Amino acid sequence: QVQLVESGGGLVQAGGSLRLSCAASGVTLSSYGMGWFRQAPGKEREFVVSTSSVSGRTPYYADSVKGRFTISRDNAKNTVYLQMNSLKPEDTAVYYCAAALGGVGRLVHPVRYDSWGQGTQVTVSS
Numbered sequence: 456q457v458q459l460v461e462s463g464g465g466l467v468q469a470g471g472s473l474r475l476s477c478a479a480s481g482v483t484l485s486s487y488g489m490g491w492f493r494q495a496p497g498k499e500r501e502f503v504v505s506t507s508s509v510s511g512r513t514p515y516y517a518d519s520v521k522g523r524f525t526i527s528r529d530n531a532k533n534t535v536y537l538q539m540n541s542l543k544p545e546d547t548a549v550y551y552c553a554a555a556l557g558g559v560g561r562l563v564h565p566v567r568y569d570s571w572g573q574g575t576q577v578t579v580s581s
Contacts, residue, residue, distance in 0.1 A: 457482045457554045457570035464550060464575030467542055471579070475537040477552030477572055485510070485530040488558020490568060491537045493548035493577075500551070504537065505562035508555070515561045520546075542579045549574040 463475040477489070490505035504526045506514040514526045525538040535552060553568035562568070 457484075457487065459552050459554060459570055459572035461550065461552050461572040461575040464577045466578045466580065469542060469544055469579055469581050471542050472538070472540045473542065473577060475539065475550055475552075475575060475577070477535040477537075479533045479535075479554065482554075483530070484528065484533045484535065484554070486556060488555040488560075488562045488567075489526070489528060489535045490553045490555070490558075490562050491524075491526065491535075491550060492553060492565065493546075493550045494574075495548040498548075500565060501548070502563045502565075503550070505558075506535070507559050507562070508557050509559055512559075515563070539577070542577075544579045544581045547577060547579050549576050 458480045488508040491503040494500040523541045528535045551574045552572045554570045555568045
């Protein structure tokens with residue numbers, strides 16, 4: 456099973472930026488579709504973005520983050536990143552990365568994923 460560890464969360468003012476990292480161990484990430492989800496207090500876990508296990512496919516973004524967030528992966532470092540720009544208070548949540556072996560398509564639903572990280576808190580102040 457994939458071990459995923461997120462980092463990079465923190466407190467930032469509205470309009471600021473953060474870059475989250477998701478480091479994987481035990482497997483080669485290039486074989487996995489990867490996703491980022493978030494969960495705010497009192498709310499359900501929400502899809503943010505996914506990238507297919509097939510190289511070259513366009514990532515799929517939730518409308519709420521499109522144009523502000525960017526997912527990327529460095530397979531040599533076995534790490535996936537989430538660059539978050541123009542942050543808003545409503546982006547405040549615990550952010551989770553997830554891995555889906557051989558995952559293709561939009562990978563929107565949490566059930567498509569095999570492994571999850573422990574989460575990292577992102578707080579955006581107004």
